Amino acid sequence: MDVLNRLLNSLESVAKALDDKEASDTSADLRATVESLTALPVSEENRQQALILLAQTGRELRKHVADMQETMRYLRTFAVTVKITGAGLAEFAGFAQEILERIYSGTDEVNRFAAHLDSLEKEVKLAASFGVSVSKGYADTVPAVARALQDDAAKIAEHRKNLGVIAREVGAIARGVQSKVSSTLSALQIGDITRQRIEHVQATFSLLEDFLAGEDGARLDAGARQRLQNVVHHLTAAQMSDMCVNFQRESENVVKTIASFDYDMQEILKLRDQMGMESGEAGGNFMRALESSVSAADEIVKQVDAASRQADKVSHSTTRTAAKLSEAIANIRAVKTDIHYMALNTNLRCSRLGEAGKSINVVTAELRIFAGKLDESADAIVNGLPALEAAAGRVAPATDAAAGGLGESLTSAVGNIRSAANVMENELKVLAENGREVAAKIGLLIGKLDFQHELGDVLARCADVLEGVAGTDVADISDLAEAIAPLDRKIFKLYTMVQERNIHRDIIPAREESIPAPTETAKAENDDDLFADALF
Template identity: 45%
Template sequence: MLKRNISTAVYLPVDRSGLDGKLAAAHSRLEKKFLEGGTVLIAIVDILKRLIGSLDELTGALDGQTSNDTIARIQATAKQLAELPGFELTRKGRFESLFGACRTMQSSVDDMRDTMRYLRTFAITVKITGAGLAEFAGFADEIRERIQSGAQEVDRFSVQLAAMHSQLARAQSFSGEISQNYVDTVPTIVRELERDAGKVAEHHRNLVKIANEVKALARGVQGKIATVLSALQIGDITRQRIEHIRSSFEIFDEFRNSAEGAALGEDALARFDGAINHLAAAQMDETLSDFQRECRKVMENMSRFVDDTRDILALRDQMHRQSDSEGRNFLSGLEQNVARASALVSDVQDTSTEADTVAQSTGETAQSLIQGIEIIRSIKTDIHYMALNSNLRCSKLGDEGRSVNVVSGELRVFAEKLEDPANAVLAELKHFEAAAESLSQDRGVAGRNISQPMNEALGSIREVSARMDEGIAAFEREGQEVFSKISAAIGTLDFEHELGDVLQDCLETSWSIADLSDSDVSALGEEIGAASQRIFKLYTMASERDIHRRFLPVAAAAEAAPKAVAVNDDELFEDALF
């Protein structure tokens, strides 16, 4: 507090316009500066909210259930991929078995075709030898047509069998390619998937740990900002106290110009004026002291903010190091491996389309071939009985029918020769049909059953990966923004540096005016009591009233006025921040 020399003089109204102008200017600058400071802090609070929200999104993407689901799908994918080589080897073996059956049947079909050629020859011989016998003319034509239909059926059967043989040859080739592809790629992919599945949970835990540490720091900064915002009340308090000082001048001026003031006399009026000046200087003195103390608290807290945000950036860098050498998060590498597996299955599906088509058609072809061989057998039976009937009729004709009888006997012999290859083909077809059925049941297993969990795993990984990328990017962006805003706010919130000189000037001017006058109004209690009481009622702080009592008398009614309610600074901005 400045020293003051109390002097007495003939009363002349003190010109306080200069002081009042300085107080008005200080009031305006306080309002503007503290509004800017509060706006900056609220902006930081908003960024912190977004930062915590982004981290909540990130930890939500990495929750335990998500990790477990992802791991389960990856493991299911790896397991089914590992089964592909064995499956394809089994399918390749079935194709080889069917291919071998086709070759075996083709040999029997060749025998049947040779037999049918002989039968056609004997049918012509029957026509020739029975030319003179009217009753054999129709028989010759009938048996020739039957043999011809049998030959056509054998030829049709042979064509079907040859087509199936060709299809199976291609299917064998495709299946061999697929098997080799599996051998070359599947083991590596399976190993990588199993390795990555083991790392997923650990990786998620590390990221969640870092995110939670950042959230704790961010919430700590929020709490400190609440303290600073509470400390910013010093701006409002200082402005109010300046208003109260200026209002005390106005009340005195009103009193001086009133009938009560005129009746008081110059000496008493001068002492009342001096008391007002001393009261203003004392109020300004304490106002500046409180202002400086609270502003230093603000700067101390702000310096801690910077330390906390540096820690947040350090954790941000630590999270970034969880990414691979190319800057991608861990799941990006995992996604690549699952995508490779998915692409493998897709390629296999494309490559095995024809093999699957063969697998589908083998059962149908087997049924058609069985029907064909049964037709051939029925034709063989028809030829046998037609020839037998011819023998019986020839026996009744004696020597005249001897030549036809001989040829008919040969027909029966060669018709019987169809039996063995036909039976052999039929037996082979039974095995062929069973193998075709197994192949048909396996059709699509390599692609359909594996694609679904693989695609589900890939979709889940991509979703989590995208959410992680978004969360980390938001964290990095908002963490940097918090640091930049707080660093910039240091200057904005240095109220003592910005406003201290202004308030100090107001204080010095106040004391320079106060030092010119006497402030003893102890004998003027009743005369100035009403004006004093009006000034006393302006105050919102107990400290203002204490200072007032030192310089002016206070009526009992004013003393009984309720005091300001204490406010818990820690709770003041709780609703606004959390």
């Protein structure tokens, strides 16, 4: 059993190495890699177009930023004019300085806005120049590498298919072996069952002797004692006869089942040889071809990863820049609002000053007009930000492989294939060793297993002797039912199998007042008895 279990474990490992899901996953990885490689020239061209569009969108935003910078220069000029014009008016001195500081603050925001765009334009130019150099090599190298990988994937699939067919045959035999093992284990219980039943027959004779030697037996006359002995002889003969039939049947099953293992082992070893041939030179060839193709693809994968990382960086940077621009626009609008209201407040003050405030009033009115132009530029930029973000999204890696994705996919596929090949090679060796060991042990066992000669014949002779002692007719002891009830109960309590109880009841019918019903007996039995009932 120990060797057989090792053999079944080897079969399970072989089956696992050929698991359809893993095989299909590996093939899918290779196919996905081939598709990704094949799509590289087109996807890189699309990415270049997206970078061009992103650069164009940035340039359009740059125009509006230039307009805002020009507007801020005008505002500074007007603010200085307000400061000069209102120099003679004490109540405008602090106000003029305050409005000038707000304009300087707005100018800083606009300049920061412009700096963000400058940084973005540099990244876009760098990514575009890098992408151009990468795409030039794709046209020559990608198609050949993709075709090689595709051929390798087809070879692997065919190899897996052939091995899978054999593995299913091995699996079918293995399942049959497992079923036979279960049957053998079940049949082997006949040894323990027979031992118990022999003990029960022996105990029955002992109980009869004790009963006849005791007070209850002393009350019986010679005829009654003889009739009781006759019935007990028939009872033990019936138990022994039934025991012999069961023993012969189950022991034959054990021998036949174990003998049939030999054929199963030979079939498994034949299939193992076939699998070994399939996984031998053929396996080495396709692994070498695959690794060669992967090596050729390695440089392309590195370029793809670099380009993808660069594009991904530009995409993320653009998204962050768009968020910063939105924040900057909000700050610029706040500056514009402050200038507008400060200028409006100045207009109201100037109205109360009469002629002295007219000159300042004219300048602050211009401030309000030009501050309003900031809104126009800000609105144009806000409207352009979604286009900037959309262009950034199109720049992100066009293939499904992120940074390192293609390389990881290839490495994973090759790793799975190599691992499966190694497992297959090792497990086939173990399978062969265990198979030969099982076959050898079965040969030795068959020569030794002769239950019928060693024990079956002895049991049969015992049964014949008991039947001879019992005779043909069973004595009538119905008039002794009450007197022998204690003996009946003790014998009945010996049994651990329903089959024994049924035979007993056929020979000695139960009396309600003296012998409990079988179900009641079961309740009275201990846990070991109940467990035996469950087994037998």
